[in-house]
Amino acid sequence: MKLLATFRSSRAHIALRRIIGPLQWRSFQPDFVPRDPNAKPRRYKYPAVYDPYGPRPPPSDKIIQLVERIAALTPEERRQIGPTLRERLKHPMMKPISVEGIDFGGGGGSGAGASKTEEKKAEKTVFDVKLEKFDAAAKIKVIKEVRGFTNLGLKEAKDLVEKVPAVLKQGVTKEEANDIIEKIKAAGGVAVME
Incomplete structure (x- = not known):
C-alpha cells in the first residue's frame, strides 16, 4: 500500500495519467486484494506414482495366455x-556399432585395456627430467648444475629454476636421467623422471 501511495504522488504517476487518459486510468489501477490471514492453505493431493500416459487398460486374455506360454519356454527357445x-x-536388422579405438576414460581398467597400458610403460625408453623443488639456500648450486647439462646461459638457467616445477631436459635415456637426478639431489634440489 505504501508503494502505491508513493507511486500516486510521484511525477511518473502524473505523466502516465496524461499518456493513458483519465478514463482508462481507472481500469489501469491494480485491484489487489490481500489474502485472508485466517484462511487455511489449500492442500493438493498428488498421486503416489506419476504416470505420464495415464491409466492403461488391463491386458487382454489373449496377451496373458501368450505371456504364460513365453514364460514356459526354455531359454534357448526364448532367444529365438x-x-x-x-x-x-x-x-530392420540392428547392426552392432564398432567401439574399437574409442577411449571411454575411467582409470579402473580391467582386462585388455589395463594390459595395454602396462605394455606401453614397459616399452618407454626416453624420459623427461623435471625439477620439482629445491632448497632456497642451495639455489645457486642448482642453477650451476642445470647450466652444466642444459647448455643454457646464466639468466636462462636462473629463470628455468625459478619456474619450479619445470622440465629441465627432454628425451633422455634412463641412465642419463638418473645421473641428472643424482646431480640435482647432490646440489640440494628434487628432480623426478617422467
Missing part, C-alpha cells in the same frame, strides 16, 4: 523369439 519376430514383422 526376437529374430523370428524381426523376420516376420520385417523390422
Whole structure:
C-alpha cells in the first residue's frame, strides 16, 4: 500500500495519467486484494506414482495366455523369439556399432585395456627430467648444475629454476636421467623422471 501511495504522488504517476487518459486510468489501477490471514492453505493431493500416459487398460486374455506360454519356454527357445519376430514383422536388422579405438576414460581398467597400458610403460625408453623443488639456500648450486647439462646461459638457467616445477631436459635415456637426478639431489634440489 505504501508503494502505491508513493507511486500516486510521484511525477511518473502524473505523466502516465496524461499518456493513458483519465478514463482508462481507472481500469489501469491494480485491484489487489490481500489474502485472508485466517484462511487455511489449500492442500493438493498428488498421486503416489506419476504416470505420464495415464491409466492403461488391463491386458487382454489373449496377451496373458501368450505371456504364460513365453514364460514356459526354455531359454534357448526364448532367444529365438526376437529374430523370428524381426523376420516376420520385417523390422530392420540392428547392426552392432564398432567401439574399437574409442577411449571411454575411467582409470579402473580391467582386462585388455589395463594390459595395454602396462605394455606401453614397459616399452618407454626416453624420459623427461623435471625439477620439482629445491632448497632456497642451495639455489645457486642448482642453477650451476642445470647450466652444466642444459647448455643454457646464466639468466636462462636462473629463470628455468625459478619456474619450479619445470622440465629441465627432454628425451633422455634412463641412465642419463638418473645421473641428472643424482646431480640435482647432490646440489640440494628434487628432480623426478617422467
